[in-house]
Amino acid sequence: MAVALLVAVPLLLLQAPADTGAHYEMMGTCRMICDPYSGGRPPGPGSTAAVEALQDLGANAPPPFAAGGLSAAFSGPRIAFYVGLKSPHEGYEVLKFDDVVTNLGNHYDPASGKFTCQVRGIYFFTYHILMRGGDGTSMWADxxxxxxxxxxxxxxxxxxxxxxxxxSVVLHLxxxxxxxxxxDGGKAHGGNNNKYSTFSGFLLYPD
Structure with a gap:
């Protein structure tokens, strides 16, 4: 004897009173409840508290490199030079780098080989001098x-x-x-236009 049992599970949708703002759905034996967060629960993404928190974050000043900050950070004096040595030098003398590639601000003088500071601050300098050897000697460059x-x-x-x-050095000038x-002794090689020996520097931070 076969017994057939037919169970019908209704789908119910009930709405709670409007003043509570809560509702639930009955789907078979599973009940899903949707309740707005009360004062004792953490704020949701769309709550007033969350919006205020985001507004507080947005009130902070933008970082220096955002929205024009980069150009503002480099709006000070522009001073830089890069020079090469065309003619050979030897002995004890100032190297006069006479192949001027960059001289922003015109603070380097190729006639004297010297950079003269006109804006106080922190500067970076580097030099690379190629020695002319072959005779067992050494070369010093200061x-x-x-x-x-x-x-x-x-x-x-x-x-x-x-x-x-x-x-290389970092100096306050x-x-x-x-x-x-x-x-300070030895022979420095000049490279015509090849720039084997070079001297360069630039302003890091003005005072």
Missing amino acids: LCKNGQVRASAIAQDADQNYDYASN DSGDEVYVKL
């Missing part, structure tokens, strides 16, 4: 500020005819200070 050595480099003629002497590269 970066000087007002006659005082601030960086030194040496190139030695061991197994090759050419070697580099390089160094006052108006009128002079920075240059001076040979």
